[in-house]
Amino acid sequence: MTTSPATDDGVAPPHSAAPPAQPWSELRLTLGEAADAAALVSWCVREYEDTEAPEFLVDATVIAHDLPKSIRTFIARARLDERPHALVLRGNLVDDELLGATPAHWRSALTPGSRPSSFLLALYACLFGDLFGWATQQDGRVVTDVLPIQGVEHSLVSSSSRQELGWHIEDAFSPYRADYVGLFSLRNPDRVATTLAGVPLDELDERTLDLLFQDRFLIRPDDSHLPVNNSTAQRGSPKFEEIARAVDHPDAVPILTGHRAAPQLRIDGDFSAPADGDEEAGAALETLRKRIDAALYEVVLDAGDVAFIDNRRVVHGRRAFQPRYDGRDRWLKRANITRDLYRSREVRASGDSRILGQR
Numbered sequence: 001m002t003t004s005p006a007t008d009d010g011v012a013p014p015h016s017a018a019p020p021a022q023p024w025s026e027l028r029l030t031l032g033e034a035a036d037a038a039a040l041v042s043w044c045v046r047e048y049e050d051t052e053a054p055e056f057l058v059d060a061t062v063i064a065h066d067l068p069k070s071i072r073t074f075i076a077r078a079r080l081d082e083r084p085h086a087l088v089l090r091g092n093l094v095d096d097e098l099l100g101a102t103p104a105h106w107r108s109a110l111t112p113g114s115r116p117s118s119f120l121l122a123l124y125a126c127l128f129g130d131l132f133g134w135a136t137q138q139d140g141r142v143v144t145d146v147l148p149i150q151g152v153e154h155s156l157v158s159s160s161s162r163q164e165l166g167w168h169i170e171d172a173f174s175p176y177r178a179d180y181v182g183l184f185s186l187r188n189p190d191r192v193a194t195t196l197a198g199v200p201l202d203e204l205d206e207r208t209l210d211l212l213f214q215d216r217f218l219i220r221p222d223d224s225h226l227p228v229n230n231s232t233a234q235r236g237s238p239k240f241e242e243i244a245r246a247v248d249h250p251d252a253v254p255i256l257t258g259h260r261a262a263p264q265l266r267i268d269g270d271f272s273a274p275a276d277g278d279e280e281a282g283a284a285l286e287t288l289r290k291r292i293d294a295a296l297y298e299v300v301l302d303a304g305d306v307a308f309i310d311n312r313r314v315v316h317g318r319r320a321f322q323p324r325y326d327g328r329d330r331w332l333k334r335a336n337i338t339r340d341l342y343r344s345r346e347v348r349a350s351g352d353s354r355i356l357g358q359r
């Protein structure tokens, strides 16, 4: 879907019923809109320590009311639109010099130069729902970092590089997974592509669809939730016990749920399997894999582009690339967003806690 023409007040008219020319929806910010958003962020930078501060996370929803109207309208209109796989806001300001070098590890990525981008991602996220993080991922941060890390080039986590990051629904193993995944591209000099695909409904026969709607599949946590991918000090924590249980004894779940003609999708290409000995389910899963492989397409997020992927029905991944390790590597800020934080209350310590798995 291309950007709709703007009206006099800078607000795009409602989407027409015409089929989308591309499966995502874009808003290219004017320089004035980008500057207004940046000014709001500068205020946040002065007022709050960082995006992890509980005071900021409480206030962010109201602060986001002061974002440019065109941005708020674009996101508000998309909330009930099932056609775009993602919303992409292009043309946000990123001062490359101020940003500084791409860190060597996510642990050292809470840099002063990247604070403005984290705040902006968080404010946009608040127009979709509530931000949250995982106690078992990147030491329990709400805004996390995607950058290549030396030594894990061929791993199955987002800090891989030489190996393609296989398509997945973010945290498909969990009933509390995000409704949207936000990605803010701070730097992407080699134009490494993000991959996306929706449910290939037209390519699935009735029998395969029937099977995918049944509790016959095991979806395990991806490796980013393992103690080895968190800081050493965190590794003995009981919060990893629930992850270990989900790895060893996953419940059988359906891959598709909801409306037959517009289902929700729950799958991770690398961490999904049929229930033990279930050959029918195995065949259905294989068929779906092939169809998603065939449907996968690329979106390049350049510096200043923010994408919100609909994690309820769209898988994402990333093409393989050659890491540089020279301070100029691809770097994105990432955020999980839920439309209803209360849904995960049983795995959060308090009503206003944003961290899942920290009871």
Ligand SMILES: [Fe+2]
Residues within 6 Å of the ligand: 158, 168, 169, 170, 316
């Ligand atoms: Fe992901």
